[in-house]
Amino acid sequence: MLAYWLFSPRVSKSLYTPLLFHPRPLDADDLQEPPHILVKLGEGQYSLVQATNHFFDSRGKLASKARLHGWLFKSPQAKDGNRRLLIFNHGNSGNVTGRLQMVEFLVRLDFDVFVYDYRGFGESSSRPSVEGVLQDGLSAYDYACSLYTEQDIDTPVYLYGESLGAAVTAYVGAHRPVDGAVLQSGFSALSAIAREKYPHLKMYPDRLFPKPALDSMQWLPLVDAPVLIVHGALDAVVPIAHAHKLHGSRSQTEFETRLEILPETAHADLLETGYLRLQDALRVFFASLPI
Secondary structure, three states: OHHHHHOOOOOOHHHHHHHHOEEOOOOHHHHOOOOEEEEEEEOOEEEEEEOEEEEEEEOOOOOOOEEEEEEEEOOOOOOHHHOOEEEEEOOOEEOHHHHHHHHHHHHHOOOEEEEEOOOOOOOOOOOOOHHHHHHHHHHHHHHHHHHHHOOOOOOOEEEEEEOHHHHHHHHHHHHOOOOEEEEEOOOOOHHHHHHHHOHHHHHOOHHHOOOOOOOHHHHHHHOOOOEEEEEEOOOOOOOOHHHHHHHHOOOOOOOOEEEEEEOOOOOOOHHHHOHHHHHHHHHHHHHOOOO
16 A cells, blocks of 8 residues: 555656656757747748747746746737737647747747746756646746736737647636637646556546646636637547547636647647648637737
8 A cells, every 4th residue: 555655646756757748958059049930921021030038937836946948039010019929838848949830830820929948848947847837837927928017018918838738828827817728739637648648547546646737627617718729630649539628628618619620630740730720720719819
């Protein structure tokens, strides 16, 4: 009985954390200067958008303090009185440099995009943990919003989360005011996907998984804003059943929840296999929201 408890995910975090998080530090070349992206504005029209570097503290009651790193890309088409801020919570591997294609895609849709690394990823300090990434999500939201409030710029705020970042998005959206949220390729709960990938974890009840949980089923119904759930029909990493569960969890909310299934898409190839359909889904979703 003691061994059962000691090897539970909640107690033996050091044993299970490497299975969940796969961070990569920034390469030396990545540290030279913030990157730029080439944003297509129209037929034959492009704009070079240079990111600005940002370092900020992750503070709170969930985990120890960490120093986080992020980039802010501003839409070349928006004016300061008409900006939309989108905070991007990425997945469980790599770092911000692997999200530049998605950032360009979102900036092209006329968003200012703030993308950052959780603790232990990229140039952010400390080591990743379930509690840590949730605290980092809250801190990234607070910091990104402060960049606009300090300049008296009134802007709607949206969240976009991919995979693990979808769970971070659900948690942040339940604890902070947002105008809309997108969950891409997200799992319903960490305990659910963990049991699917590692059958021996079926012996552990939810209470023996880390708390607060990466449990979108718990937090998504508390997001007081419209939600778009996007998932690939061919996703073998996070099966499509998770998307349907997430959609169902919003059945009692007064806010609209849309489900967009990309028929030829797996887990991480949305821009290769579902570009136009994703673009249309996002445009329709965001156009339906009050500004």
